[in-house]
Amino acid sequence: MISVRNRLPQLSGNKRLIVLGIALIIAACSPKVRPVVAPPKTEPDKPVVKPEPPKPKPVPARQSTIAMLLPFALDHLNPGSGYTDISLKQANIALDYYQGFKLALDSLTALGYNYKLHIYDTKGVVSQSYALAYNPQVRASDLIVGPIFPDDLKAFTSVLVGARKPIVSPLAPAAPATIANQNLVTVIPPLEYHAWAAAKYITQRLNTRKVFVLKSGYSEENDYIIPFKNTIDSLSKGRTQVVQTTIVRGRLNLLESQFTTDSPNIIVIPSTNQAFLAVTMRTLDSLSKTYPVILFGHPNWEKFSFLRSDLLQRLRTHITSADVVDYKDAATINFQRAYRKNYRIDPSEYALKGFDQGMYFGKLLGANNGDVKNLTANDFNGIDNDFHFIKKPGVGYINTHVNIMDYRNYELRKIE
Structure with a gap:
């Protein structure tokens, strides 16, 4: 166990300043003059100085x-x-x-x-x-x-x-x-609040009637999908449909018939599997030339070097993050x-x-x-x-x- 006392005052941590000064304010009373009959001139009495009681010392903060x-x-x-x-x-x-x-x-x-x-x-x-x-x-x-x-x-x-x-x-x-x-x-x-944030943004900002969730088949994706769908259902009051489909070898044929050409198709991919993402996003990139796409990904995508920024930009990719530093x-x-x-x-x-x-x-x-x-x-x-x-x-x-x-x-x- 290492015990460290934190008594250093500045960001540099080199010294601590505690101001313990007591200020005494001296107020002078107005001079009182007694008139006398004989000498024509009188001099005023000296001012009476009444010092104020000292202020109490500040109490140190509780440790x-x-x-x-x-x-x-x-x-x-x-x-x-x-x-x-x-x-x-x-x-x-x-x-x-x-x-x-x-x-x-x-x-x-x-x-x-x-x-x-x-x-x-x-x-x-x-x-x-x-x-x-x-x-x-x-x-x-x-x-x-x-x-x-x-x-x-x-x-x-x-x-x-x-x-x-x-x-x-x-x-x-x-x-x-x-x-x-x-x-x-x-x-x-936790991950469920990333899903909640994405669902809230889609519901309130994109105002879509249908959201497509592309699954790889791994059960851990439910940690994202379940809170995402629950939030969509709650915020849209059932007006936004969540379509979940398991994708095999990047085949999106069944979904293509549901895509529209006059408004963005909202796609959510909660997977972090590199092989699945590579083939699925390659197919999605091809379809985006015909069907406008807005893609939402897993927060861990930010760390994946295999996901190229030009591909992510073409797919208008959105990612949730808990780390944003303005340097x-x-x-x-x-x-x-x-x-x-x-x-x-x-x-x-x-x-x-x-x-x-x-x-x-x-x-x-x-x-x-x-x-x-x-x-x-x-x-x-x-x-x-x-x-x-x-x-x-x-x-x-x-x-x-x-x-x-x-x-x-x-x-x-x-x-x-």
């Missing part, structure tokens, strides 16, 4: 305690041991996230907040995460951040099932129902500058997420004397993503904010 559980796997630093490729990648993610979160706390400390950050090494082992759930210091913390992987988080929260402090899932988009803990705070929007924005520039100054490297996406979450939860802790509450009433505009939490019984708080992106000028850009 909020944060327990952070990350897979540093420090045992691999011992002689005779070493990191594997997987454990090294996990440790780098943990370090980047920690540094971003710590930088946020440092900047909040400059505003008068007070934190104690305890770091615990989960070692990337499920049993270690489970054991940390019994640690008294962890259990007594005002906020618990991590573990970051679903299996570790599930083992950890299986112990902490009572009414306790919030447990933040900082990086995993796993469905909260698989964790099933009322204190869980899921920051990365020209002043807040982003200031963060990057401070991060480089402190750590001598450029921030990764995990450092960005750590900073956003550190700012959000740090402010809530400071404003509520160590409590994290009113998440549903406190939205947040971050550098990496925005936060809009809802609360669901038995599964805790879930961030539902998802961005809609499309391909323009061969780049993926934010629409809303």
Whole structure:
């Protein structure tokens, strides 16, 4: 366990300023003049000075305690041991996230907040995460951040099932129902909210009567299809038809007869299978020369280098995303500058997420004397993503904010 006190005031984290000055304001009373008979002139009495009582000294902010559980796997630093490729990648993610979160706390400390950050090494082992759930210091913390992987988080929260402090899932988009803990705070929007966002955009902005869902046949696609269809049915009140078809070897003959030439045909492909996508989208590209198409894809498509931007642009492809960074924005520039100054490297996406979450939860802790509450009433505009939490019984708080992106000028850009 590494204990880190966050008492550094500026984004640079070098010093803390606490202003404890007491100002005494001296007010002079009006002079009183006594008239006398003999000398023709009189001089006024000296002013009576009445000093004000000293103002009370400001009370230091309550210190909020944060327990952070990350897979540093420090045992691999011992002689005779070493990191594997997987454990090294996990440790780098943990370090980047920690540094971003710590930088946020440092900047909040400059505003008068007070934190104690305890770091615990989960070692990337499920049993270690489970054991940390019994640690008294962890259990007594005002906020618990991590573990970051679903299996570790599930083992950890299986112990902490009572009414306790919030447990933040900082990086995993796993469905909260698989964790099933009322204190869980899921920051990365799960897949169903990507489907919900796409369905909402199609229903409210494209005003179509029919949506075609092209399936590869793998059952995991239902994690996207079911919430997508339910949202379409709910928002359109049954006026928009969802046509689901399993596509084999890219054959779209049966659907072609239902396509129109005078308005865009809305296509949804929830697959992430490379072979299926390659052949299906090649056929769809050919059909788009005759039938106008607007394509909606899985959020993971953003990471697929095999999907060419020119093809995606021709198909007017839309993708949902929880990560949109405006590198020209002043807040982003200031963060990057401070991060480089402190750590001598450029921030990764995990450092960005750590900073956003550190700012959000740090402010809530400071404003509520160590409590994290009113998440549903406190939205947040971050550098990496925005936060809009809802609360669901038995599964805790879930961030539902998802961005809609499309391909323009061969780049993926934010629409809303």
